[in-house]
Amino acid sequence: MIKNCKYFFIKTPILVISDLIYDRNGWETEVNKTLKSIDINTISSKLWITYQLCICQRNFTNNSLASSIIPKIYQCDATYLSLSDQVITLNEFIILCSSVIDLTSHQVTVKNDDGTVVLFEKLTKQLPKLKSINYTFTTPSNNTSKKSFEELWKIRHFSIYDYVRLFSIPEDFNIDCFYSFMKVCI
Template structure:
């Protein structure tokens, strides 16, 4: 990239996957080389970028995958998870893998998330490595109104037994419901019963 003498016009898809651990500024180093960005799909792994850089890269993005990516304001403050969603009503697919420990959520994060009206317009909304402060009850209330978005939730290995029990109760309710008036989510957590997981996966893709 440093040897390029011309600016780039990027279209289609861009994936940034650093070869070496700790090389978290690859995406940031690319941005100054771009004069026009018409990306439709962006995949970032293990990166730290600014909010301005993310907005620039994602102006036209429809499919966005952020795997353990930290987005910061100019002052170095980490952008809250719900604020990442607020910036992009045009997305079809959003996939996000939380860091361990999570660095962009608070106890109000997920309550605020479900207030974003256009979230229901997304085709797919997949979250991975979800921490225990994910408000599962407020989420499930939201899900029972969801008729459009395919939602998949995979939880962190560090959630408590009490939290697992609550997840299992929700999974049981989904499995036992004959006719879903909403789009059932896929839920996966450590220690989950394999048979239940397969049944839920079948319901999810049905």
């Protein structure tokens, strides 16, 4: 509808972009296979992200960039999501991850409405389309429990992931349970 009808944009101003990337150069998007800088604050239209959202500069001084982009998003159909050093709410996480197949999460803290940290297994449960995950636990880790892996094992779609890579695994993560799980899956 957006591509075929110029009047649709006038009535509902939505910019369809495949990639939205934030790195040391600021916000960028791909136009004709070239990254172009954009000033996100001057865009009055909502954004429809169709392929990738990447907030990938590490050691941010601004850990709320992901949260600040949420009001600008009309729809996020990104299949690839990469977040680094961010603090977001569970609702924001769900908005960003609704279509994600490949997730990279480095030192990202997801919080409930009451300010408590969402456990890793609860995040995983929210991602039924996920096939690949690179996940670095926050340090010190407060998003796991002694039963984290036992809970992960109960999630049906977790066993069909193509790729799981976990970093900075906390000491209370049950590695024996993980090993048993891997033996069954392989």
